[in-house]
Amino acid sequence: MNRTNRRYIVTLAAVAAGILVLGTLLRPGEQSFDDPLPAPSQAELSRLASLSQRRSVDDMAEYFATVAGGLEANVVDVPGLDRSGIVWEDGLVLTTRVEPRFPDAATVTTPSGDVGVVTEVTGPDLPLAALRISPVAGLAPPRRGATRLLSRGEWTIALWWRDRRASFTPAHYFGTAQVRCGGRTVDEVLTNVAWSREMTGGGLFDLDGNLLAVVTPCGERFTAVAADGVAEILRDAQSLEGQLLRHYGLRVESLSVPEQEYFALHAGLLVREVWAGYRADEAGLEPGDVLVAFNTFPAADIEQLWPLVDEATRGIFLLTVDRHGEVVSILLPAAGAAADDEGEPAGAAGLVWQPPAQGLTVDTVAADSRAADAGIRAGDRLLRIDGIEIVDADQVRDVLAPDRGTAAFVELERAGRRFGLLLR
Numbered sequence: 001m002n003r004t005n006r007r008y009i010v011t012l013a014a015v016a017a018g019i020l021v022l023g024t025l026l027r028p029g030e031q032s033f034d035d036p037l038p039a040p041s042q043a044e045l046s047r048l049a050s051l052s053q054r055r056s057v058d059d060m061a062e063y064f065a066t067v068a069g070g071l072e073a074n075v076v077d078v079p080g081l082d083r084s085g086i087v088w089e090d091g092l093v094l095t096t097r098v099e100p101r102f103p104d105a106a107t108v109t110t111p112s113g114d115v116g117v118v119t120e121v122t123g124p125d126l127p128l129a130a131l132r133i134s135p136v137a138g139l140a141p142p143r144r145g146a147t148r149l150l151s152r153g154e155w156t157i158a159l160w161w162r163d164r165r166a167s168f169t170p171a172h173y174f175g176t177a178q179v180r181c182g183g184r185t186v187d188e189v190l191t192n193v194a195w196s197r198e199m200t201g202g203g204l205f206d207l208d209g210n211l212l213a214v215v216t217p218c219g220e221r222f223t224a225v226a227a228d229g230v231a232e233i234l235r236d237a238q239s240l241e242g243q244l245l246r247h248y249g250l251r252v253e254s255l256s257v258p259e260q261e262y263f264a265l266h267a268g269l270l271v272r273e274v275w276a277g278y279r280a281d282e283a284g285l286e287p288g289d290v291l292v293a294f295n296t297f298p299a300a301d302i303e304q305l306w307p308l309v310d311e312a313t314r315g316i317f318l319l320t321v322d323r324h325g326e327v328v329s330i331l332l333p334a335a336g337a338a339a340d341d342e343g344e345p346a347g348a349a350g351l352v353w354q355p356p357a358q359g360l361t362v363d364t365v366a367a368d369s370r371a372a373d374a375g376i377r378a379g380d381r382l383l384r385i386d387g388i389e390i391v392d393a394d395q396v397r398d399v400l401a402p403d404r405g406t407a408a409f410v411e412l413e414r415a416g417r418r419f420g421l422l423l424r
Contacts, residue, residue: 112137124417142210181233247279293319
């Protein structure tokens, strides 16, 4: 080996040694896994929890919005009446009645645009109305669910329309309770939602899209009436009794045994209710009248009155009534006759005259009194006793006295409904 190569090799060895020394000096110390990691601060933990919760809320909001979007084919807007409607079955939309008289026709907003509908079921005592609609693409009746399949605290969702836009809110299911609505006792679905007028006609659904309840006015408040209860109210409305109320504002029933004794009649149909502004009221029928003949045939059963509500029937029917011993003839037009009187009666210049108040207004009703037992409430107006108009409070005191030994028939008015009660 020559001297040049020897010097070259020595130089390379010196450089290599220097690199090793430098690498050793610069090498980081080994990490000890036995040393604990520093704990996150409370601020860091709070921030992580907040981010997790926000993500969870955002995910839930997106989920409920998706569920609500899938329900829009089941709920329609009824813009002219400022409420919603449920596609109850093919060709039938169910909505609510909050006005004294529901209109004969309305408009609903559908995926195909605004569509005219005709009122098929309504009545002065009904919280609901059913509208007949032509087939429309994009609308479908929902499946009906059963609350018995839900667990307390389970999520549900309410959907309704407002200002031509669908609105929704999640709701916790808390169970059911009984409520008086539409003349019958039905189940209301209890949730954490405070129902309001703008929600009426909307639906409460489970998260599978099954209809649980319809948001309905019941008395002085709004509630979610279970779908089964809604079906029962509709069946009642489509019965003969329901159609007499719709077309005539009239409720009649067979005489009970005490009523037979009081009126001294063994057969007949007692007029129990007459609603202001309807055909029976305009024809002159009064609570306490006993229908003894219908078109000269003895009136023994309410089924005889089916011709009255047959919309294909035209003409006038003769009703013979016993009015506290006096025979009175009443002419009543058939439901199918020209029905200009389906709306409120209008007078000159389109005005509707309010008749002067009659009778006396009940201020309070003592518990366990004859009046309370009979169903009289504070705010009722007493009109007649035994067919005689009330002119002073002494008449009322005499009739309601606890020691009175004879029966009396009282006529009252409550929210446009005149009705009669037999006090014994």
